[in-house]
Amino acid sequence: MEFVNLTIDNKTVKVEKGTSILKAARSVGIDIPTLCYMSLGDMNIENKPGGCRICVVEVEGRKNLAPACCTDAHTDMVIKTNTMRVLNARRTVLELILSDHPADCLICAKSGNCELQDMAHKLGVREIHYKGEMSTYKPDKSPSIIRDMDKCIMCRRCEMMCNQVQTVGALWGINRGFEAVVSPAFEMDLEKSTCTYCGQCVAVCPTGALTEVDHTNQVIRALADPNKTVVVQTAPAVRAALGEEFGLKPGTLVTGKMAAALRRLGFDFVFDTDFAADLTIMEEGTELLDRLGKFLNGDKEVKLPILTSCCPGWVNFFEKQFPEMKDIPSTARSPQQMFGAIAKTYFAEKIQTKREDMVVVSVMPCLAKKYECQRDEFATDGNPDVDFSISTRELANLIKGANIDFNLLPDEDFDNPMGDSTGAAVIFGTTGGVIEAAVRSAYELHTKKKLEKVDFEQLRGLEGVREATIDFDGLPIRIGIAHGLGNARKLLEDIKAGKSDFHAIEIMACPGGCIGGGGQPLHHGDSSILKARQIAIYQEDKNKPIRKSHENPFIIKLYEEYLGHPMSEKAHHLLHTHYFDKKNEFLIE
Amino acid sequence: MSSVKIKLNPAEVEKLKEVCASFGNQSGELINVLHKAQSIFGYLPAEVQEIVAQELNVPVAKVYGVVTFYSFFTMIPKGQHPISVCTGTACYVRGAEKVLDEFKRRLKIEVGETSADGKFSLSCLRCVGACGLAPVVLVGEKVYGRVSADGVADILAEYE
């Protein structure tokens, strides 16, 4: 390994060759501010267009200032990060950015969590000396995401996520000069674009330009309505991240406090999406075994691999970009929707409440869930199975707004019957988790043998595309895993080309899986946060007394009392779905 | 963008697809393809960009991003007689702005627009390299040199 020695603010620094000035400076505690720069290094995600010019520093012998994020450190460089010249330039550039940014911080959704606001604070901007025309764009509200491009600072993070990481191609830089902005084609609404609502653009947006559609008011209204029974479900990944919004260390599990908070918010039943995740394994696992069995028996009608279908961003992706493959994914609905369907039938009957009087709220790490619960196929007579889906961030806002001191809450349990779950369900929150949960059950159901060890380490990790072979008692099952839609695309292209030898593939739209979802507390480019959440998820799994879905007593009871058996007609009706070709059609004859 | 989709001439669409194929449907040839597309259709409406996107297998957002980056590409159909006023420096210091203003005034359109009857469209261009004739105006392919604001009416009259 080759090293270089340089001086930054009179400190001698030794770093590996190829290290940027920014990283070199940070390694000795000199925190050069950045705005457009963002790195999730471990996941190979980096945004450094060198566009904002906030991180400029003075390099001796160079005629202009150098951007620290994309200038490599070289031996004998003498760098100053805080001279008069640098400070003036940095502040002037920030003032310029602010001069084209609405000053409505007080009412902005990102207020308090905005990197631009933080920067203005850090640099102590008290006056904007340069004023002039401001960019104005038509606001765009899709079912999941709001685009307010007046607030865009052209950091291009969203564009990078949408194209390089997700290969969705919904957002691109358009126009040039002062009019340049990131937008869908023809400045059409996001809803009409190839957007999957994965929300990764929102997750990385440093300002209020991209935010989620806020449903907290609808939830408050439902809670205040005495005629409504309000049921809440919380997705696995939420408990591993919610604490961050209350100053807790990333990776702190707050399952018990979360249940307590939801109860104090006034939800009538505090349930868990994990319950539905166990149910998903029953249906999806059975479908896998069914297709596998037919396939091995030479049934030409059956196609493999089977792909998971829990992730609504992923469903949107293949419906819009690979509609010709829409018969490959499992028909099992996502846990959110299975939960809603069971809540408004089985459970509603149990508590003798009419469907219309029940409101199902989901708390999700995800923005695509907002769109998913609005899909026509998930409603009965216009009444949706899940009424509102709110993000982890929105839940935190609800709790804060209700004057609840989250950190002082006791740990409480979920309610029954739909609050009980297994360790298999909780790992749905991370990449590799769904397939591991499926393997745990499918193995036992297929081989009729008990698993010696339920931890499948070979399925875990943060590698973008992973593969493993699991021995089903002599039958080698080939499993693929992809997270991030760009990685998913690679596997899909292979299947399309007939090059795939997998029996089952798990796909999650967001890098890291749901722990890195678009609705989670903002990571601001710190990938250690995602890792901590993943560790927490596996910890929760370990803590659970039951770790295989088919052993969940309430699931067993649900089949006994209501559904019959997996893939029964009733199960089909309530728990399965079908997919649509949503590729944009041209109106050309 | 208007929500009403326009109907493209099928023969021209076929030609466009052939153009894409002649460039091996390579995404790197996007700009070359757009040049040819614009010469086929006269402009690049959304529908044309969608076909190009599909043929070259690139997101349509990217095609739009490229189209809006380069001033040579236009999404507005040009008038029957496209008028381009050179606003290069040489023309500027010799009074191109007054000439441009006169065209705007007489045609009642702004730069980048097409007159209501579709007859004239007005655009600016940067230096055709005929600085000796500054200020220069192009109507279609025809070059008018040493144009003054007074001469604008005469030029327009040629096409009335």
Added chain:
Amino acid sequence: MVKIKSLADLQKLKADMQTKVDLREKGESAENLVQVKVAMATCGIASGAKQVMEFFMDELEKRNIEAVVTQTGCMGYCYAEPTIEVTLPNQDPVVFGYVDTKKADEIIEKYVKEGILVDGIIPVNYETIDDKNK
């Protein structure tokens, strides 16, 4: 089309083409060259100016004298056709009358090569054609 496969090919082509553009190079530096203008109006041609001109062109090249031979209009000395005007570098032009190929040979050998005037000069004030036309 024949490919140029070597330096020799290229040089040969250049040599072939040289004469074609020679005029332009020499035109640029005409005052450093011998200029021969042959009056080629009707009267001159009738008196054999064309042959004289061809003779000059061939012979000057054969004898390795860099010169520009051009035709021009009537010089006004119709009585002495064919007339030619010879301008040596940095000298005033001299007009010769009654030039036939024999005379032409003499002009090349004596005047052009050595600067010695020969018989047949039209005794005028050495007005150049350019001046004359004004």
Added chain:
Amino acid sequence: MHLLVCGGTGCRASASDAIVGKLEKELEEKNLQDDVQVVMTGCFGFCEKGPIVKVLPDNTFYVQVKPDDAKSIVEEHVIKGRKVDKLLYRDPETSKEISDSKHMGFYKKQLRIALRNCGVINPESIDEAIARDAYAALAKVLGEMTPEQAIQEMINSGLRGRGGGGFPTGLKWKFAADNKADQKYVVCNADEGDPGAFMDRSILEGDPHSVIEAMAINGYCIGASKGLVYIRAEYPLAIERLKTAINHARDYGLLGENILGTNFSFDIEMRYGAGAFVCGEETALIHSMEGERGEPTFKPPFPAESGYLGKPTNVNNVETYANIPVIYLKGANWFNKIGTEKSKGTKVFALAGKINNVGLIEVPMGTTLREVIYEIGGGIKDGKKFKAVQTGGPSGGCLTEKHLDTPIDYDTLIASGSMMGSGGMIVMDEDDCMVSVARFYLDFTVEESCGKCSPCRIGNKRLYEQLDIICKGKGTLDDLDKLRNLSHVIKDTSLCGLGQTSPNPVLSTLDNFYHEYLEHVNDKKCRAGVCKDLMQYIIDNEQCVGCTACARVCPVGAISGERKGPHNIDQTICIKCGACIEKCKFSAISIQ
């Protein structure tokens, strides 16, 4: 006898192709088509007086020729040997006709290296080019030199990039040569985007083979077998001529496999620009060639390391290439004797603006601005007073009287607050308002900024707005300080050359014409009478006869008055269109 007709864009715009047609027709009628050759050449440079027809061998230079003049040229000059007086150039000072271009002030001080064949050969004939030594340098390099030697020769010549930056060409080649790769590229930047600059276009139109040859030499030196020309789509003639030249070179085997019997292979493809000034920046150009938005990326990595398709790439501009074959033929030592200590050779300028002889000129480095403007340019048009000369296009600055005797080279121009740029040179006179000129350039920059980095995207917009406020008479002294600070920050922090130089017109006018800024700010006056908001149209009651003509023509109804009585202009309504002043037959309206 040869009749050379200028086929540059400027002259063609004035129907020079019709002249060719007419000449040919006339010659045919007189049965002279075999004796007299009509050739359409590249630009002669003297665009102000175009279309140009040059008659060889007597080197007669006809100016402002119209197609109808073909008859007199053939009948008078060709047949009778008499020069056509009315088509001769007249010296603006002595009013004497000058028939030989050499004696014209415009050409006297010029030294044509890059333009050596422009206006001399038929650009569509490879044979004529070869006769003028085209491809001889390539033959020499391939036959006698190793790539290392050839690069060293280029370094020794001292040639610097003519596209604006002035980076030593030989060194650039060396970097690209030093990076090993299976494929490398040679790129010719022909995306000339400076408003008011047309050097590259003229070279491509007049002498395309010199560029092709130089690219091949470049390819040999760095180990590239592929060349790309990135050319503006707005240059149809240059594209056509270049394509023809490439095809001819291929036919002759001067492009393609095993050139001149060696194992060096090289071919050239065309890529088209689509109207983005920023694509003159090499990383932006490369992205554009790859079918992307032409946004620059941070260097390093330099294209020499990772360029087109991620491969080592060398980018040079057209004029740089045009210099190269001669350098190899005549030797580095010949070339580096021309010019100044640090800037060798010549530079082509597009001379335009308020000057008598607009055109394309090539002068040795070290020529003074005074020589260019007064001797070559023939002084200021209409006897007005010289005010400033703008060099380097939107990246350059405005120089004044006091800079006139500065020898022009890369370094002196930068020291004077301007830059060489690609070679636009715009002359301004007393009627030009320097604040407006700065605003004009910023308007250009704002439109051409790619928008990627904030100082350029927003900063230039704010600069423009500040200048606009000043032009409208609403500026304050404080604004002038802000302009200066903002300009410095934009230069200091922008991502690419566009932003790093875009404030130059502002800074140089602030430095050299601060008094004009002060007048706009303090006195609300524009001495050049350019800023509309600082003018008033006034009707002189004494002169006005009350004919009502002005009131009738006023588009906004700002003029009132009784018939036969004096009229008055309401300044709050007046839009200063000037219609009234044109209509008034009694000189009663004036601008104040």
